[in-house]
Amino acid sequence: MNRISRSKLQISWIALVALVAGCDAASPPAFRLNMVEAVSRETSPEYQREIANVLGALFGTPDEPFALPVTGLDGAKLRMAAGPAWSDEKGTTVGLYRKHCVHCHGITGDGRGPTARFLNPYPRDYRLGVYKFKSTFNPAKPTDDDLHRVLVNGVPGTAMPSFALLPGSEVEALLEYVKYLSFRGQMETQLISYVYDELGEEEEEDENGNLVPIPAPFDPASDGDQREAVMDMLADVVAEWEAAGEQIVVPTEATIPADERSPEEILTAIEAGRELFYGKRANCATCHGPTALGDGQQDDQDSWNKAHKVFLVETARQAESIETREAQAGLDAAGQQLLSADRAVFGVWRKVADSLYKTRNAIPRNLRQGVYRGGRRRIDIFHRLYAGVAGTPMPASGPASPGAQGTLTEAEMWHIVDYVLSLPYEPPSQPLQALPVNVGEVL
Amino acid sequence: MKRFWSLLFLLVPIGGVATFVAAPYFQIWLPEDVSEHGRTIDDLFKFILYLTGIVFIITESALFYFSWRYDATTNADPVKYSHGSHALELVWTILPAVTLLFIAVFQMEAWARAKMKPPNIAPLVEVTGRQFNWDFRYPGPDNKLYTADDIVRTDGKLYLPVNEEVLMKITSADVLHSFFLPNLRLKQDVIPGMDQSMWFKAKKTGGYDIVCAELCGWGHYKMKGRVYFLPRDKFDEKLKEMRQEQDTMRVEVPEEEE
Numbered sequence: 001m002n003r004i005s006r007s008k009l010q011i012s013w014i015a016l017v018a019l020v021a022g023c024d025a026a027s028p029p030a031f032r033l034n035m036v037e038a039v040s041r042e043t044s045p046e047y048q049r050e051i052a053n054v055l056g057a058l059f060g061t062p063d064e065p066f067a068l069p070v071t072g073l074d075g076a077k078l079r080m081a082a083g084p085a086w087s088d089e090k091g092t093t094v095g096l097y098r099k100h101c102v103h104c105h106g107i108t109g110d111g112r113g114p115t116a117r118f119l120n121p122y123p124r125d126y127r128l129g130v131y132k133f134k135s136t137f138n139p140a141k142p143t144d145d146d147l148h149r150v151l152v153n154g155v156p157g158t159a160m161p162s163f164a165l166l167p168g169s170e171v172e173a174l175l176e177y178v179k180y181l182s183f184r185g186q187m188e189t190q191l192i193s194y195v196y197d198e199l200g201e202e203e204e205e206d207e208n209g210n211l212v213p214i215p216a217p218f219d220p221a222s223d224g225d226q227r228e229a230v231m232d233m234l235a236d237v238v239a240e241w242e243a244a245g246e247q248i249v250v251p252t253e254a255t256i257p258a259d260e261r262s263p264e265e266i267l268t269a270i271e272a273g274r275e276l277f278y279g280k281r282a283n284c285a286t287c288h289g290p291t292a293l294g295d296g297q298q299d300d301q302d303s304w305n306k307a308h309k310v311f312l313v314e315t316a317r318q319a320e321s322i323e324t325r326e327a328q329a330g331l332d333a334a335g336q337q338l339l340s341a342d343r344a345v346f347g348v349w350r351k352v353a354d355s356l357y358k359t360r361n362a363i364p365r366n367l368r369q370g371v372y373r374g375g376r377r378r379i380d381i382f383h384r385l386y387a388g389v390a391g392t393p394m395p396a397s398g399p400a401s402p403g404a405q406g407t408l409t410e411a412e413m414w415h416i417v418d419y420v421l422s423l424p425y426e427p428p429s430q431p432l433q434a435l436p437v438n439v440g441e442v443l
Numbered sequence: 444m445k446r447f448w449s450l451l452f453l454l455v456p457i458g459g460v461a462t463f464v465a466a467p468y469f470q471i472w473l474p475e476d477v478s479e480h481g482r483t484i485d486d487l488f489k490f491i492l493y494l495t496g497i498v499f500i501i502t503e504s505a506l507f508y509f510s511w512r513y514d515a516t517t518n519a520d521p522v523k524y525s526h527g528s529h530a531l532e533l534v535w536t537i538l539p540a541v542t543l544l545f546i547a548v549f550q551m552e553a554w555a556r557a558k559m560k561p562p563n564i565a566p567l568v569e570v571t572g573r574q575f576n577w578d579f580r581y582p583g584p585d586n587k588l589y590t591a592d593d594i595v596r597t598d599g600k601l602y603l604p605v606n607e608e609v610l611m612k613i614t615s616a617d618v619l620h621s622f623f624l625p626n627l628r629l630k631q632d633v634i635p636g637m638d639q640s641m642w643f644k645a646k647k648t649g650g651y652d653i654v655c656a657e658l659c660g661w662g663h664y665k666m667k668g669r670v671y672f673l674p675r676d677k678f679d680e681k682l683k684e685m686r687q688e689q690d691t692m693r694v695e696v697p698e699e700e701e
Contacts, residue, residue: 156597161576164598377691425591
């Protein structure tokens with residue numbers, strides 16, 4: 001009797017120790033693979049592992065980030081931003097990303113932290129390397145100053161707060177880490193494409209001596225060609241970011257309105273802006289609505305939601321195709337085989353599709369609220385018009401790259417800036433009185 | 444141990460009083476007061492603290508005495524039941540009632556001055572709470588809010604003139620918030636759809652905390668800001684600077700690093 005109870009005691013002790021140890025040994029946070037991308041590109045689990053390995057070698061882990069010298073990223077800043085949130089006796093804080101950002105933007109920077117689900121708009125997914133509020137041409141990357149402005153001013157109208165009260169060094173560290181997550185995310189997409197597009201099949205002898213095709217392994221550590229290809233990709237990603245400084249949209253001095261203008265001059269500019277707003281060339285009213293309340297065309301998505309929407313539509317198509325075939329009588333052996341193969345694929349798709357949040361349409365901004373997400377400096381509004389809002393249906397009115405031809409002239413854009421900035425202060429009854437002469441073409 | 448419980452309960456008044464006595468020496472007492480009216484609030488606070496403190500010590504001592512005197516392990520006296528005393532009941536009903544009434548009347552002027560009698564001046568700034576940031580809107584040169592020359596800042600830094608009566612409008616863009624200025628002894632709940640004001644005169648330049656004092660969602664803890672009190676000329680300069688920034692029409696292209 002005594003012995004039994006003692007052994008019972010031992011077992012419960014072991015269980016307790018295992019429980020405590022288990023808690024301690026919780027696996028450190030890891031970067032998640034972009035499954036939407038991987039599954040759409042038919043990346044096999046083996047390839048997924050190999051891609052994760054390569055990304056790990058290039059960028060390290062969330063606890064120990066690592067950046068090759070070619071990225072130009074500052075390792076010290078990354079270490080300050082990464083890892084668990086913690087501060088020492090002197091008040092130096094590390095783990096800044098996890099302290100301030102992770103609950104929305106997620107450990108991978110995929111905009112899918114625990115609170116992301118409750119936010120509208122969803123937090124930014126850094127992995128595309130696309131940023132909305134910047135001073136550069138539409139396809140170009142943002143400059144450090146642009147990212148800095150977003151961190152300091154927040155994004156009014158969204159859940160992104162200002163981090164202006166953090167010490168400058170901490171803001172710099174976070175900025176570096178955001179770029180790091182973008183580099184990593186962009187590389188991930190490129191590696192998935194590379195594996196899908198470039199790697200073929202190799203032949204290998206099985207145990208009977210027959211040659212069977214197997215997918216070529218993705219192992220840049222031992223394969224020089226692959227290593228070179230990966231490093232080229234990284235260099236391209238970095239080059240794009242480094243070129244941002246040369247892609248800044250600088251308004252032509254001659255077209256910039258004077259600092260001090262008489263009320264009549266401003267009124268004339270506003271009138272001209274209104275004309276353009278409703279005109280066919282600028283075409284603002286189509287989306288922002290004839291009343292500028294953002295109630296025009298609303299059924300488009302931004303790049304982030306569109307990618308998910310495409311994935312969800314394809315998943316639904318597969319489900320329907322499988323259902324139709326299951327309902328069919330007399331499927332032959334080949335058909336049956338194909339059906340079960342499709343079912344296996346669909347299983348993977350559905351799992352990823354179930355993990356996605358509801359996609360949302362891009363709703364054009366209500367211009368009468370006076371809330372400007374990308375900043376309310378006149379130059380900010382000008383940049384939104386000139387370069388559009390990258391990743392969204394808001395098109396660029398200026399050229400897409402230096403020297404090219406845009407839809408509107410800069411002087412015209414400045415008129416629209418004046419008009420847009422006057423909209424929140426227009427009496428609610430005025431829009432009707434102020435409908436432009438070409439109203440017939442609009443409605 | 445005999446009388447263990449009575450001694451344990453004695454630790455409550457001793458610990459309680461010791462905490463309040465020691466607090467100022469550990470910098471966990473009231474934050475620095477930089478406002479003109481804050482003195483009144485602090486005096487009220489201290490008055491009520493002393494009043495309740497004395498009552499606290501008396502009742503706790505009585506509690507200790509009874510548990511000490513009538514400890515079951517040491518007390519051999521037979522139990523006596525008393526069925527209440529009319530006089531005693533009257534005393535401990537009327538005394539607190541009168542005290543509470545006194546406090547209610549005594550603080551009326553302070554409350555009215557803080558919450559009911561806004562100065563007849565134009566608001567210097569409008570504060571908007573939103574999940575999870577404080578946004579500030581200053582009237583432009585025309586001194587009128589909600590006109591095209593307003594300056595709107597979202598970086599959580601509020602600039603105000605020192606030694607001057609300041610009137611602020613406070614609104615919310617979404618849910619309940621509470622605009623709390625601990626160093627000015629002011630707190631105002633912010634209710635969507637309701638126009639509220641806050642007024643004060645700061646006596647000292649410098650930067651002080653702004654916090655949200657009403658649980659407003661998961662990001663409540665990060666909803667903080669900083670208020671800076673500047674001399675009038677510096678404040679005017681700051682406004683001009685912010686206005687110029689808002690009117691910026693040029694970009695600064697960083698010099699190429701070689």
